[in-house]
Amino acid sequence: GQQVMQIPQYQHVQEGEDFTTYCNSSTTLSNIQWYKQRPGGHPVFLIQLVKSGEVKKQKRLTFQFGEAKKNSSLHITATQTTDVGTYFCAGPTSYDKVIFGPGTSLSVIP
Amino acid sequence: DTGVSQDPRHKITKRGQNVTFRCDPISEHNRLYWYRQTLGQGPEFLTYFQNEAQLEKSRLLSDRFSAERPKGSFSTLEIQRTEQGDSAMYLCASSSHSGSGDTQYFGPGTRLTVL
Numbered sequence: 775g776q777q778v779m780q781i782p783q784y785q786h787v788q789e790g791e792d793f794t795t796y797c798n799s800s801t802t803l804s805n806i807q808w809y810k811q812r813p814g815g816h817p818v819f820l821i822q823l824v825k826s827g828e829v830k831k832q833k834r835l836t837f838q839f840g841e842a843k844k845n846s847s848l849h850i851t852a853t854q855t856t857d858v859g860t861y862f863c864a865g866p867t868s869y870d871k872v873i874f875g876p877g878t879s880l881s882v883i884p
Numbered sequence: 885d886t887g888v889s890q891d892p893r894h895k896i897t898k899r900g901q902n903v904t905f906r907c908d909p910i911s912e913h914n915r916l917y918w919y920r921q922t923l924g925q926g927p928e929f930l931t932y933f934q935n936e937a938q939l940e941k942s943r944l945l946s947d948r949f950s951a952e953r954p955k956g957s958f959s960t961l962e963i964q965r966t967e968q969g970d971s972a973m974y975l976c977a978s979s980s981h982s983g984s985g986d987t988q989y990f991g992p993g994t995r996l997t998v999l
Contacts, residue, residue, distance in 0.1 A: 804985075805985045807985065807987060807988070809988070816975060816990040816991065816992055816993055817927065817975075817977075817988070817990050818886075818990070819987050819988060819989065822985045822987060824985065862926050862927070864988070866985075866986060870939075870986075871917070871929060871932050871939070871940055872917065872929075872979075872986050872988060873929055874919075874926040874927045874928075874929075875926055876925060876926045877925075877926045879924070
């Protein structure tokens with residue numbers, strides 16, 4: 775079946791360093807979404823990308839959707855302790871339901 | 885607060901007992917999803933509804949799991965004859981499905997512990 779993968783599984787960075795997580799789908803996606811889950815919390819929607827090659831920015835976060843619409847990335851510039859959490863990508867399957875990747879857990883060392 | 889509520893927030897039960905969880909989605913949302921999440925993993929799809937119709941149920945889900953959304957509003961997830969492997973966080977999410985996407989708004993989850 776359709777799969778959504780993410781790398782790395784874990785990332786530890788010093789505060790102020792940059793961070794990138796990558797998402798790959800086994801099939802072409804009509805759109806991709808990114809969510810953040812803080813420790814002890816539930817996933818919270820960050821953004822949705824729809825167009826091939828689309829790039830969106832939210833302050834220090836930059837999201838990119840690949841040209842083939844099978845991969846995506848999230849880049850955080852100059853991480854802060856408030857960025858700690860797990861970042862998930864999610865996309866619709868051919869049957870239209872949304873499935874989530876396994877997530878990248880980010881730790882920021884002050 | 886996303887506007888999605890779940891009840892109870894925590895449930896401790898003994899193996900073999902039945903449990904039922906409730907989810908109240910955002911009122912204007914037509915889709916409702918149930919996910920299961922264990923430590924260090926992403927939300928695992930269980931089932932979803934569009935209005936009152938159950939569109940899909942995960943093939944990984946045993947017959948002990950059943951979900952309903954009787955009037956297209958709140959939903960219940962029942963687990964019969966619970967097993968220790970059922971211990972997890974059960975998340976509900978609602979969305980207003982459109983042609984451009986299916987943004988999920990999650991509730992706080994119900995944490996199930998099976999002893």
